[in-house]
Amino acid sequence: MELLEEHRCFEGWQQRWRHDSTTLNCAMTFSIFLPPTNGTTPPPVLYWLSGLTCTDENFTTKANAQRVASELGMVLVMPDTSPRGADVANDDGYDLGQGAGFYLNATQQPWATHFRMYDYIRDELPALIQDKFNVSDRCAISGHSMGGHGALLLALKNPGKYVSASAFAPIVNPGNVPWGKKAFTAYLGEDQSAWAQWDSCALLHASQADAATPMLIDQGDNDQFLADQLQPAVFAEIARQKDWPLTLRIQPGYDHSYFFIASFIEDHLRFHAQYLLK
């Protein structure tokens, strides 16, 4: 592990690290915020998954989540959104390849060699964080857009692993929208029966509400991708039918940008703190 950057931030430390990922077969960069601690109780971790075209730096520099994470005593881990590098497969589109890993394990070449973001986020990265930093084993997960899809997906596929999950403008039903169809066709193949295990709506439909992870979703009603790509109401309707503990908030006037995320990230951190810190 190589420390690339370190900055004092809200009485804690904002760091950027590079490490060699055995899951992804390439070097990966992640950012981490370490809150001030009392030296005795290891803090819990919130994983943040970013959206298409992002790296570990977008949320780190724009959301200002460190302020409330410092107050609450919560570690923030911000991974990259895909494997990277000259040896890693790519595509000319912003919505496929590097910057667009979709938090799944690809089965089709040329993607399958590196694109295993699901295993990386679920297993390799948390093991590394546990090993290298003073953190507790309690964790939660959140994300934006493609990263909101990732956060819901990881929580639904791993009951009990994350104490809570939240999302901003998530792609809840990738198997039925243009971004998801393009990515799933490339990463998983034409056979749509292989898609359901990576689709939050399908996963929620098959989930047991008695092992439910509490969830919070915020969605701006002026989001340019709401109608074609997002539609969190489809997910919320399945949750309603199952009596799943989901709160969907429609925020009037807000769009898909980080100005939206910055405006409501405090609520998400306090939502997760209810479960992480109890």
Added chain:
Amino acid sequence: MELLEEHRCFEGWQQRWRHDSTTLNCAMTFSIFLPPTNGTTPPPVLYWLSGLTCTDENFTTKANAQRVASELGMVLVMPDTSPRGADVANDDGYDLGQGAGFYLNATQQPWATHFRMYDYIRDELPALIQDKFNVSDRCAISGHSMGGHGALLLALKNPGKYVSASAFAPIVNPGNVPWGKKAFTAYLGEDQSAWAQWDSCALLHASQADAATPMLIDQGDNDQFLADQLQPAVFAEIARQKDWPLTLRIQPGYDHSYFFIASFIEDHLRFHAQYLLK
């Protein structure tokens, strides 16, 4: 005036505008945050001046000042740091030319045609803001590094115009440090007698404390530019001798980055609010 972007943000609006500046003889872009209002009392304005290499977007996206500005009911205006464009003189260095206007009026060619940021920030931009937006005539000023120099300079040269001034890691004595010497030689010429009117230490030395603008400066003690370029203690010592209302805070471990600014911007906004909102 052309609206380039608009985002809902903390119940207010974050906008980006382009206009033709008669002072700078080029098109200029600025960002503005408009807090939610009660519709009756026009809000006051805080001008923010950014540092070398920045545009109107750095503070807008990274400092998260909108949160507290929304709460306090304060407009934020973020101008660019210099004239811009293919017709505007430039230099290969990051610290001269476009992105490095130093908030002065250049007297030397090729700079004098466009580089009149002092007049733009003092006169043209506030007149435009007053004309196009619902704001009161009360204003304050703040900035970072080269922009901290600009904020102190504008306050010291115009007693009574700004109700308060603040700065993060300001260049307080440009006539005596490498960044300032390079810029002043180019913009103002070799004759150093012309430099004092653009140097905050010289201006403070010549100022009357009975018309003092209250000031707050934050400086990180791990700032890589502290010893060679900044030295706010030189400014603070002149203030002490004159009984000038300046608070200089040394923040342990903080550097020159926007993580430093984000950590303390709330204190600056509340400092200005004492004067802007009374």
